[in-house]
Amino acid sequence: MHCYNHQKKEAIGLCRNCFKGLCQECCQKSEDYLACSENCAQKVYEVEEMNERAKNIYGVGKYAKRPRLSLSVLLFFCLGILFAFWGVSDMIHYNDYFSSYNIFIVSLGVLFLFFSFLAWKRTSKIGIIL
Ligand SMILES: [Zn+2]
Ligand SMILES: [Zn+2]
Structure with missing residues (x-):
């Protein structure tokens, strides 16, 4: 797979938001995830934030030990x-x-x-x- 922006370069990963192939040069780091642009990095961040809150509400993973009484x-x-x-x-x-x-x-x-x-x-x- 090749970089979406540089057809000659080999992609090292995918944008976590839009799944375009990215080379080293095109990667934007958002926490631990790859993103192609500021815009995508922001969206990735928002989705992660939402997941984290949902895990908290539903008591998933590290939140599993919370009391189950509302x-x-x-x-x-x-x-x-x-x-x-x-x-x-x-x-x-x-x-x-x-x-x-x-x-x-x-x-x-x-x-x-x-x-x-x-x-x-x-x-x-x-x-x-x-
Ligand atoms: Zn993207
Ligand atoms: Zn590139």
């Missing part, structure tokens, strides 16, 4: 426990199991726990940690 799951779970505990302890304390106020608080807790469960199911299915 913030929204934890938040809903804590709110659920808090409201359920609050409602139930009020019921016991006042010996009043059917006041609409206490039932409302407990229902809120159950609802939050349900949201937490939904969020957990959803995030563990796509493998996203957000």
Whole structure:
């Protein structure tokens, strides 16, 4: 394979963005990758940056050891426990199991726990940690 710009010269590699053959003279280094121009080097950099962020979000490679529980799951779970505990302890304390106020608080807790469960199911299915 020959250089895209210099037909006589042997290519030493390909531009990582547009895959043109490049000789020593035409190479632009972008981190560890070859690129034919400033423009391509910038694009290569952007794609690498995107990959790195995606790996972080999906917990791939060096990010694999991050906890798999998302913030929204934890938040809903804590709110659920808090409201359920609050409602139930009020019921016991006042010996009043059917006041609409206490039932409302407990229902809120159950609802939050349900949201937490939904969020957990959803995030563990796509493998996203957000
Ligand atoms: Zn290029
Ligand atoms: Zn060249």
